[in-house]
Amino acid sequence: MPGVASYASGVSEVPLLGDTIGDNFDATVARFGDRDALVERVTGRRWSYRELAADVEAVALGLLGLGVAKGDRVGIWAPNCAEWVLVQYATAKIGAVLVNINPAYRVHELEFVLNQSGVRTLVAAAAFKTSDYAGMIEQVRPDCPGLLDVLLLGGADWDALVAAGREGDPAGLAAVQGGLSADDPINIQYTSGTTGFPKGATLSHHNILNNGFFVGELCGYTEIDRVCLPVPFYHCFGMVMGNLGATSHGACVVIPAPAFEPKATLAAVQEERCTSLYGVPTMFIAELADEDFDGYDLSSLRTGIMAGSPCPVEVMKQVIERMGMREVTICYGMTETSPVSTQTRADDSIERRVATVGRVHPHVEVKIVDPETGLTVPRGNPGELCTRGYSVMLGYWAQPDKTAEAIDPARWMHTGDLAVMDADGYVSITGRIKDMVIRGGENIYPREIEEFLYTHPDVLDAQVIGVPDAKYGEELMAWVRLRPGAETLTAQAVREFCTGRLAHYKIPRYLHVVDEFPMTVTGKIRKVEMREKSVELLGRND
Structure with missing residues (x-):
């Protein structure tokens, strides 16, 4: 319905409550x-x-x-x-x-x-x-x-x-x-x-x-x-x-x-x-x-x-x-x-x-x-x-x-x-501008987990994304770059590092170790590309 603005106001005959x-x-x-x-x-x-x-x-x-x-x-x-x-x-x-x-x-x-x-x-x-x-x-x-x-x-x-x-x-x-x-x-x-x-x-x-x-x-x-x-x-x-x-x-x-x-x-x-x-x-x-x-x-x-x-x-x-x-x-x-x-x-x-x-x-x-x-x-x-x-x-x-x-x-x-609003005023949520992950109804912002992963002695840099999951809707996956001299890092080791220090739903389930993150020409990390690659790695194309 082009020309009609995506705006709606909730008209109601029931007044707002004014008490405590x-x-x-x-x-x-x-x-x-x-x-x-x-x-x-x-x-x-x-x-x-x-x-x-x-x-x-x-x-x-x-x-x-x-x-x-x-x-x-x-x-x-x-x-x-x-x-x-x-x-x-x-x-x-x-x-x-x-x-x-x-x-x-x-x-x-x-x-x-x-x-x-x-x-x-x-x-x-x-x-x-x-x-x-x-x-x-x-x-x-x-x-x-x-x-x-x-x-x-x-x-x-x-x-x-x-x-x-x-x-x-x-x-x-x-x-x-x-x-x-x-x-x-x-x-x-x-x-x-x-x-x-x-x-x-x-x-x-x-x-x-x-x-x-x-x-x-x-x-x-x-x-x-x-x-x-x-x-x-x-x-x-x-x-x-x-x-x-x-x-x-x-x-x-x-x-x-x-x-x-x-x-x-x-x-x-x-x-x-x-x-x-x-x-x-x-x-x-x-x-x-x-x-x-x-x-x-x-x-x-x-x-x-x-x-x-x-x-x-x-x-x-x-x-x-x-x-x-x-x-x-x-x-x-x-x-x-x-x-x-x-x-x-x-x-x-x-x-x-x-x-x-x-x-x-x-x-x-x-x-x-x-x-x-x-x-x-x-x-x-x-x-x-x-x-x-x-x-x-x-x-x-x-x-x-x-x-x-x-x-x-x-x-x-x-x-x-x-979001998109249709001609009758119904709203559909189509995605997120921010990188918020919703895991089983819990809103998770990757930045908080990334900041915490930086405290791991072997982690040089970390990025966290959401990947599709049949049970929770989305699960967390961490991409990390290791510090020079660090041998390797497993998902289990990351989970053990986080356990007791982060809420359980914020602990990444999957881990991917990389040399570099995909970047735009202006130096911004391309999380969209990371998600696409992760879906392939985990076999979640369906």
Whole structure:
């Protein structure tokens, strides 16, 4: 449709919410106090909204008793658990900025995030799977002078905080909560940075409460919905689209397991009669492939969200037909936009839900521009997707220069994604301007891994690219040049060097040793050529 600009604005009769997360939560408690709010399957613990409010208040008063004040940063480093939810809403009620720390982080990343955001108080699991969180915290603590308190979940300090909070003065909390603005920063989420270290996307109550609310609106949520969340809380998918999407509608959050497990997820849907299920495509693929899949009763499912990477057609068909998720929606977004900018609707065709990421979200604008000129391109033409509105972050924490690179003077967030908008306003993501790799729904920026590989004694230079992978969509491959005198280097040796120092999903699976990288005449490395060569080397031409 030449001549019509690739621009769309999300007209909505439903107004934006103007309250803080704490006030919105309190309103839900007042309306639906006796309804289920939270279920933790592993421990069997359950909360009504009234019970959840009491525990959130205890944690909030406990944090105030520790001296945590509005604007102070409180880190949380744990897999999915009920306490994660308590800390999320407690910090919102006192105006502390919750800093989400990826459970896969190791000491290198942990120390950076604690210092860069200035975390004062850290709530953490003691351990999970192969991660000794307590040990890693002790390792970095001498180098984190701003870190005053560490509260290990299940430990004496955490229990003491909650006990003290139960004896606290609710009037004091109400006074603090009453002094908060919806535009205050309330959450920092780290995204892998192209500069070699993550950047802290800083989000307000207004950003994430509204995004969660409107995601829930497009899923048709009411107080009778029960939302199964196998996706991580440390990410917007879990804590915004999941938790805030549910609590802003009085729906119930079901935590199937601390981390994704297909059987635990399917059992949670069956036994809790969940109406909605979230996941990245690889999660749905794993659930559908479970040998006991046909034995689960999933008849309660109605809707859900698939996001993180494109969904194969056959997977979408099976999610609708075999899982009964007739109203499943596809979301597109990024942490910096709270996260969702586009979403398919419940009545969109399977083709729309597979080939596109839907239409613009309510109260949001999107446009597709020529990356060179910045001008909006006609519909049907590719360009960079930009988004603007209430959802755009306040900025990167303490990095105004990086913020200015991402958000232009007119407050458009430049996503770095190449996209096309069709005549009906549906957006398709066609590639990435940046070299970001999406592995199983995790966004990975190669530069951070390249910087780390430079610290290997045998590596002179390193370049990291994404290569096609049947399971994860993309896998990481490192191309390296060796230092003079270095004998050789194997992929296994690189993995061992990275293990324990980089999150597992950032560790390259493949390695290719070269004398030189392919370069342009101006000296820029040709990653496109590297990817093509890698596909041949790995036999991934199909």
